[in-house]
Amino acid sequence: MASSSASARARRQDHIATGVLTAIVAVICVALVAIVVYIVGSGAGKLFDVSFLTGKPQQFKAGGGIGPELFNSFYLLVLTLLLSLPLSLGAAIYLAEYAHEGPVTTAAKTIIETLSSLPSIVVGLFGMLFFVLQLGWGFSIMSGALALTMFNLPILTRVIQQALEAVPRDQRDAGLALGLTRWETTIHILIPSAMPAIVTGVILSAGRVFGEAAALIYTAGQSAPMLDFTNFDLSSASCPWNVWRPAETLAVHIWKINSEGVVPDLAAVSSGTAAVLMVCILAFNIIARIVGRRLERRLTAE
Amino acid sequence: MMAGHSTSMGVEDVNLYYGDFHALKDITLDMPANQITALIGPSGCGKSTLLRCLDRMNDRVQGCRVEGRITLGDEDIKDIDPYDLRRRVGMVFQHPNPFPLTIYENVVYGLRRQGRRPKSELDGVVESTLRRVGLWDEVKDKLKASGLSLSGGQQQRLCIARALAVDPEVLLMDEPTSALDPISTSLVEELASELAHDHTVVIVTHNMQQAARISNQTAFFYLGELVEVGPTAELFVRPKKKQTEDYLTGRFG
Numbered sequence: 019m020a021s022s023s024a025s026a027r028a029r030r031q032d033h034i035a036t037g038v039l040t041a042i043v044a045v046i047c048v049a050l051v052a053i054v055v056y057i058v059g060s061g062a063g064k065l066f067d068v069s070f071l072t073g074k075p076q077q078f079k080a081g082g083g084i085g086p087e088l089f090n091s092f093y094l095l096v097l098t099l100l101l102s103l104p105l106s107l108g109a110a111i112y113l114a115e116y117a118h119e120g121p122v123t124t125a126a127k128t129i130i131e132t133l134s135s136l137p138s139i140v141v142g143l144f145g146m147l148f149f150v151l152q153l154g155w156g157f158s159i160m161s162g163a164l165a166l167t168m169f170n171l172p173i174l175t176r177v178i179q180q181a182l183e184a185v186p187r188d189q190r191d192a193g194l195a196l197g198l199t200r201w202e203t204t205i206h207i208l209i210p211s212a213m214p215a216i217v218t219g220v221i222l223s224a225g226r227v228f229g230e231a232a233a234l235i236y237t238a239g240q241s242a243p244m245l246d247f248t249n250f251d252l253s254s255a256s257c258p259w260n261v262w263r264p265a266e267t268l269a270v271h272i273w274k275i276n277s278e279g280v281v282p283d284l285a286a287v288s289s290g291t292a293a294v295l296m297v298c299i300l301a302f303n304i305i306a307r308i309v310g311r312r313l314e315r316r317l318t319a320e
Numbered sequence: 321m322m323a324g325h326s327t328s329m330g331v332e333d334v335n336l337y338y339g340d341f342h343a344l345k346d347i348t349l350d351m352p353a354n355q356i357t358a359l360i361g362p363s364g365c366g367k368s369t370l371l372r373c374l375d376r377m378n379d380r381v382q383g384c385r386v387e388g389r390i391t392l393g394d395e396d397i398k399d400i401d402p403y404d405l406r407r408r409v410g411m412v413f414q415h416p417n418p419f420p421l422t423i424y425e426n427v428v429y430g431l432r433r434q435g436r437r438p439k440s441e442l443d444g445v446v447e448s449t450l451r452r453v454g455l456w457d458e459v460k461d462k463l464k465a466s467g468l469s470l471s472g473g474q475q476q477r478l479c480i481a482r483a484l485a486v487d488p489e490v491l492l493m494d495e496p497t498s499a500l501d502p503i504s505t506s507l508v509e510e511l512a513s514e515l516a517h518d519h520t521v522v523i524v525t526h527n528m529q530q531a532a533r534i535s536n537q538t539a540f541f542y543l544g545e546l547v548e549v550g551p552t553a554e555l556f557v558r559p560k561k562k563q564t565e566d567y568l569t570g571r572f573g
């Protein structure tokens with residue numbers, strides 16, 4: 019009798035917990051969806067406006083576009099990934115597979131954790147003091163890409179390290195028992211096993227890099243020279259590939275027009291840019307899921 | 321096509337330490353060629369540790385120190401290149417652990433890394449090895465499927481095939497059936513008996529009946545010591561030590 023009432027109570031608690039948790043999740047989802055819908059909705063008019071997406075920004079007149087900003091955002095993202103992916107892959111492999119447990123790994127892990135929680139404005143200020151001023155690179159894509167790399171490196175290293183560590187020890191033993199070296203085991207067995215998680219992590223971190231503003235304001239700068247895609251003179255400010263030119267990105271553009279913009283259609287340009295940024299980041303997330311799941315399925319494919 | 325082997329393994333006065341922990345104490349044990357030696361004993365008594373000494377898998381464990389002599393045939397394994405040693409002494413684990421590759425690639429993986437071979441030769445090895453482990457008919461139409469798509473029992477036989485493909489002389493099995501269903505278990509047991517015709521097999525098992533069914537010799541370990549070793553039939557019927565008897569009759573462990 020006592021036990022049946024106890025189990026009835028446990029069941030009631032379970033029902034209540036289920037209800038409360040469901041409600042919390044529902045609130046979060048509704049809030050997130052509302053934000054996305056609001057941002058994309060208020061900029062929807064500009065989202066498919068080709069002259070906005072490819073046009074040049076205006077200083078004083080209405081009707082400015084975000085062509086250079088859109089290109090700059092992707093260019094900086096690619097450069098940042100080119101810099102940070104090999105480095106963090108190497109660091110993660112070292113930490114997960116080679117380093118012995120000890121003071122060195124503990125220190126490295128602490129440093130990486132601290133760096134990954136460093137506010138991005140601090141990274142940006144460091145970038146300005148060091149790359150922009152000390153090294154004299156000025157506001158440039160190079161300064162910006164390195165600041166973003168500093169920002170991305172610890173996050174990516176952790177993601178990859180965790181992905182590698184999640185591969186069961188059995189897989190390492192299997193490689194070792196077959197006479198593989200640690201390097202062969204890492205390259206041929208562990209990385210392929212961890213690939214779905216690695217790819218997902220890389221794409222998600224790409225989303226964060228793509229939307230980053232604070233680290234770039236004082237490194238890549240706040241001006242977007244008009245780009246001429248037929249210009250391959252790498253020292254010219256209008257050559258898109260020139261890494262020594264200043265390059266405002268979408269996120270920085272939003273910040274700038276809202277803080278000092280004087281164009282009459284300021285609100286429309288700002289919400290249009292925000293909508294484009296949002297759609298890109300949503301796309302990264304969706305791609306991350308699809309690619310991750312594809313790879314996962316390929317690993318266990320019939 | 322695979323050569324028959326008859327290489328025994330031996331362990332003489334082996335002591336192993338994990339840091340300060342003395343995990344194996346003065347172990348001396350012969351593992352005769354073309355026989356199955358079963359290692360039994362309660363969890364934590366050092367069975368896996370001993371097994372992993374035989375192909376120097378402990379080399380890479382931090383703080384692990386091995387003293388004494390371990391032989392493969394009449395060679396001291398210290399004198400054999402560890403990667404060579406592991407080709408000659410294969411290992412199968414408790415949990416099936418195929419690589420995240422196709423069934424075909426799983427089987428030929430060890431061979432591939434010994435150098436380029438013509439595809440026809442690899443195809444031949446895949447078929448003969450998979451036949452040997454009784455998996456050929458089940459997988460011959462899906463050699464390109466992932467090894468991870470197989471059932472647990474099939475995965476374990478694939479892992480045995482992977483170990484056999486490089487033609488080892490000795491096969492070490494660490495509780496190879498403890499994660500398998502009864503039917504897969506008996507398939508793996510039959511396979512182990514079969515393989516003992518031309519391999520030396522050392523198997524760790526928690527299952528007394530399994531040791532009794534398939535092994536020629538059984539060694540009972542307790543707290544890092546080899547308590548008793550003898551022909552399986554004898555050890556199970558007339559254990560000489562009280563501890564062995566207690567363990568066999570389930571009074572502890």
Ligand SMILES: Nc1ncnc2c1ncn2[C@@H]1O[C@H](COP(=O)(O)OP(=O)(O)O)[C@@H](O)[C@H]1O
Pocket residue numbers: 338341343361362363364365366367368369370381
């Ligand atoms: N890498 C290791 N480091 C420290 N101690 C270990 C390690 N591996 C095993 N041990 C210890 O050695 C003893 C024997 O372990 P093991 O050989 O795995 O036992 P069994 O396989 O018989 O269950 C246990 O007490 C275990 O805790």
Ligand SMILES: [Mg+2]
Pocket residue numbers: 367368369494
């Ligand atoms: Mg064990």
